[in-house]
Structures are given as structure tokens and as C-alpha cells.
Amino acid sequence: MDLTLISALLRTLASVSTIASTGKKAEAVASTLTYAAKLVELGAEGEQKLKDLTAEVQTMVESSTPLTEDDFEGLKQRSDTAHATIQGA
Amino acid sequence: MKRMMFVALALMMVAGCKTVTAPVEVAQTAEQKAYALYGTFVVFEELAASVVTDPATPAAAKDFIKKSDATAKPAADALLQSARQVIQIQSELAAGKTPTEKLEIANARLESWVVAAQPKILALQCAVNPRQKACDDIHNVQIKE
Numbered sequence: 001m002d003l004t005l006i007s008a009l010l011r012t013l014a015s016v017s018t019i020a021s022t023g024k025k026a027e028a029v030a031s032t033l034t035y036a037a038k039l040v041e042l043g044a045e046g047e048q049k050l051k052d053l054t055a056e057v058q059t060m061v062e063s064s065t066p067l068t069e070d071d072f073e074g075l076k077q078r079s080d081t082a083h084a085t086i087q088g089a
Numbered sequence: 090m091k092r093m094m095f096v097a098l099a100l101m102m103v104a105g106c107k108t109v110t111a112p113v114e115v116a117q118t119a120e121q122k123a124y125a126l127y128g129t130f131v132v133f134e135e136l137a138a139s140v141v142t143d144p145a146t147p148a149a150a151k152d153f154i155k156k157s158d159a160t161a162k163p164a165a166d167a168l169l170q171s172a173r174q175v176i177q178i179q180s181e182l183a184a185g186k187t188p189t190e191k192l193e194i195a196n197a198r199l200e201s202w203v204v205a206a207q208p209k210i211l212a213l214q215c216a217v218n219p220r221q222k223a224c225d226d227i228h229n230v231q232i233k234e
Contacts, residue, residue, distance in 0.1 A: 031147070039219070042139065042217060042218060046136055046217070046218050050129065050132060053128045053129065053132065056112075057112045057125045058115045060124075061116065061117050066176075067120045067176060072123075072124065072127065072169050072172055072173060075124075075131050076169055078131050078134075079134055079166075082131070082134040082137065083134060086134070086138050086141050087159065089141040089142055089151065
């Protein structure tokens with residue numbers, strides 16, 4: 001099944017659960033469904049990024065391109081930014 | 090409500106269980122493995138940043154991601170530092186400024202950092218995306234009503 005469709009279904013269920021009833025329990029269910037939809041979306045995004053990284057490493061191996069410190073520096077900067085966001089949230 | 094939760098979980102299970110080749114599996118040299126593993130760490134750290142800033146994310150999930158990132162980051166950075174040393178020593182060796190043994194030692198140290206960092210990076214990966222098969226042994230996701 002298409003991941004975008006699953007995510008959309010989960011988000012629809014979240015909306016329906018909010019409309020169908022009121023109260024904290026309904027809100028909690030809606031929130032859980034929205035979170036589930038987010039996980040599905042991120043799962044698909046993560047898989048694609050891993051595929052891209054795998055292809056990049058495969059090219060590196062086949063072409064015997066030597067890695068440079070700059071290659072690692074670019075990743076380090078991205079990591080530092082993400083780390084600051086996570087720990088500051 | 091419970092029926093709705095079952096539907097949601099069933100959909101997540103259907104969406105899951107895909108096997109993606111890990112970048113580190115195709116790498117051959119120690120520095121390629123380090124690049125692949127650190128790159129994997131960055132992919133999931135960026136996804137984690139997106140999850141923790143989403144208002145719909147439960148507080149417990151945010152805390153778990155924060156802890157997993159706090160544990161993985163020092164190991165990943167040590168791995169990166171070790172890879173930089175290998176690259177520096179390779180240039181010194183090419184210039185005839187250092188013995189081969191020094192590179193062998195640095196490579197062995199880097200390989201050990203790859204092994205040491207891997208479970209911590211996998212733990213972050215699973216905190217963000219628990220649907221992966223590789224995460225089955227790490228923890229079970231519990232969604233509370």
C-alpha cells in the first residue's frame with residue numbers, strides 16, 4: 001500500500017475522531033493518530049534518504065574516490081544543527 | 090476508539106517491514122564505513138529534529154528521542170574524528186612523512202569506532218522509525234490511549 005495513502009488515512013481518522021466526540025480521550029486518540037501518520041511519512045522519507053546514501057557510497061566504492069575531510073565536515077555541520085534542534089525542543 | 094487504534098496500528102504494520110540495504114553494508118574501507126554510518130546518523134538525526142518539533146508528538150516519544158540522540162551523538166562524533174585522523178595520516182603517508190604502521194593503527198581504531206557507534210546510532214534510528222525490522226529487538230512501541 002502506498003505510504004502517502006496510509007498517512008492520509010491516518011490523518012483522516014484523526015480528524016474523524018476529533019469531530020465524532022469531545023473530551024480529552026478523543027483528543028488523545030486524534031493526537032496519537034496524527035503522530036502515527038507522521039511516523040509513516042518519516043519512515044518513507046528515511047527509506048529514500050538511506051537509498052540515496054547507499055547509492056552514494058556504492059559510487060564511491062566503484063570509482064575508488066578518496067574521501068576528504070570536507071566530506072565529513074558537511075555531515076558534521078548538518079548533525080550539529082539537528083542536534084541543537086533536538087536538545088532545544 | 091479502540092477499533093480506530095487497531096486500524097491505525099494495522100496500517101503502520103502494513104506500511105512497515107521493508108528491508109532497506111544499510112549504506113554501511115556496501116562500504117568497503119574503514120573511512121567509507123565511517124562515512125556511511127555517520128551519514129545514516131545524520132539522516133535519522135534530521136528526521137528526529139522534525140519529530141520533536143511536531144506538536145503532535147507525545148512527550149514520552151520526544152524524551153526518548155532526545156535521550157537516544159544524546160547517547161548517539163558523542164559516539165558518532167568520535168567516529169568522525171577518528172575518520173578525519175585516518176584521512177590526515179593517508180596524506181602524510183602519501184608525502185612520505187609517516188610510517189605505514191601509523192595508518193594501520195588508525196584504521197584499526199576507526200573500525201573499532203564503527204563497531205562501537207553502530208548500536209547507538211541504530212537506537213536513534215529506532216526511536217525515530219520503530220517500524221524497521223532491525224528495531225524488533227531494541228524495544229516495542231507502546232501507544233497509550
